[in-house]
Amino acid sequence: MxxxxxxxxLTGLFVSEISTPAxxxxxxxYKTYAFWPLVGMSWILYWHATHTVEQENDISNxxxxxxxxxxxxxxxxxxxxxxxxxxxxxxxTSDYEKAVSEFKETLE
Numbered sequence: 001m002x003x004x005x006x007x008x009x010l011t012g013l014f015v016s017e018i019s020t021p022a023x024x025x026x027x028x029x030y031k032t033y034a035f036w037p038l039v040g041m042s043w044i045l046y047w048h049a050t051h052t053v054e055q056e057n058d059i060s061n062x063x064x065x066x067x068x069x070x071x072x073x074x075x076x077x078x079x080x081x082x083x084x085x086x087x088x089x090x091x092x093t094s095d096y097e098k099a100v101s102e103f104k105e106t107l108e
Contacts (some may be wrong), residue, residue: 007041010034076106 014034018025029035061067080102 003041003045007038007045010038010041014038072106077103080106 011034014029014032017032017034018029062071084103
């Protein structure tokens with residue numbers, strides 16, 4: 001809301017700066033005080049909007065079951081493999097079957 005108010009104020013200032021009694025002086029628009037802040041605000045709003053859309057797309061990907069399984073495989077399998085590797089290196093093979101069943105559950 002703050003950006004909308006600031007943009008409205010800058011736009012009004014810009015219009016008042018380029019307005020002359022004879023009409024609008026388009027030849028000097030880039031020399032006004034409000035033009036470059038308006039360009040900056042436009043860039044900031046564009047950047048914010050594109051990043052918000054990207055974030056929303058990243059979040060909405062988790063509604064797809066296949067994406068969730070792929071994400072689970074990519075994030076959890078290395079952790080499960082490391083945990084099983086540590087147990088086997090320590091000589092604790094009693095939980096080996098449990099580790100294998102965890103892998104199978106993760107893959108399903």
